[in-house]
Amino acid sequence: MVDKSAKIDESLRARALEIVKALKELYPDTACALRYSGEGWRLMVMARLSAQCTDARVNTVCKELFARYPAPEALADADSGEVEGIVRPCGLHRTKTADIIAEMKLLTDKYGGEVPKTMEELLEFPGVGRKIANLLLGDLYDIPGIVADTHCIRVSGRLGLTDGGKDPLKVERRLAAIIPPEEQTDFCHRLIDHGRRVCAARSPDCGGCELSGMCPKNGVEPKA
Ligand code: SF4
Numbered sequence: 001m002v003d004k005s006a007k008i009d010e011s012l013r014a015r016a017l018e019i020v021k022a023l024k025e026l027y028p029d030t031a032c033a034l035r036y037s038g039e040g041w042r043l044m045v046m047a048r049l050s051a052q053c054t055d056a057r058v059n060t061v062c063k064e065l066f067a068r069y070p071a072p073e074a075l076a077d078a079d080s081g082e083v084e085g086i087v088r089p090c091g092l093h094r095t096k097t098a099d100i101i102a103e104m105k106l107l108t109d110k111y112g113g114e115v116p117k118t119m120e121e122l123l124e125f126p127g128v129g130r131k132i133a134n135l136l137l138g139d140l141y142d143i144p145g146i147v148a149d150t151h152c153i154r155v156s157g158r159l160g161l162t163d164g165g166k167d168p169l170k171v172e173r174r175l176a177a178i179i180p181p182e183e184q185t186d187f188c189h190r191l192i193d194h195g196r197r198v199c200a201a202r203s204p205d206c207g208g209c210e211l212s213g214m215c216p217k218n219g220v221e222p223k224a
Pocket residue numbers: 155158159198199200204205206207209210211212215216217218
């Protein structure tokens with residue numbers, strides 16, 4: 001979703017390209033941190049479990065979950081109490097269990113187990129908002145989109161690519177307008193990489209940051 005109404009200064013687009021290039025050099029082999037073995041239904045489940053939980057914990061929990069339920073049909077027919085027991089370490093275990101079982105029911109009943117390829121269809125799934133939908137479209141099908149998660153919102157704001165606001169839809173629109181479509185999916189993965197390694201929420205290591213020369217937070221004037 002591109003914000004066509006936003007007045008985008010060309011210098012902001014140029015800065016965005018510089019940052020895209022720098023992040024590519026820093027994190028050339030970036031990838032989704034959720035280990036889903038290339039199976040789309042697994043990524044849908046893991047993305048739901050990752051809310052307010054670390055990707056590392058989701059990866060650990062899902063080893064057991066996918067060993068017990070190796071196909072979407074199995075999870076669609078699962079006993080909710082048993083699933084709750086497995087996903088409990090991810091937090092919000094009752095809501096997340098209800099959502100992933102309902103997701104797998106819809107996926108198997110309506111889509112034959114294949115994750116659909118449009119935003120509109122994905123938003124039908126319980127627990128799937130634009131952030132998860134863009135993750136699924138980008139990682140499974142190379143369909144461009146901005147995954148406006150907490151790292152993306154924070155780091156892009158500090159870098160002056162957005163106005164620093166926290167509204168995910170506004171961030172998504174702004175970044176979609178200035179990041180080339182073919183770069184968007186990996187750009188978001190790289191913002192997560194950088195947010196975790198250097199640009200932490202509470203204590204960013206600006207002194208050791210390779211992007212400090214282009215970062216307004218470090219005293220560099222934004223041009224837009
Ligand atoms: S200079 Fe500081 S605020 Fe800017 S991207 Fe680097 S760590 Fe984040």
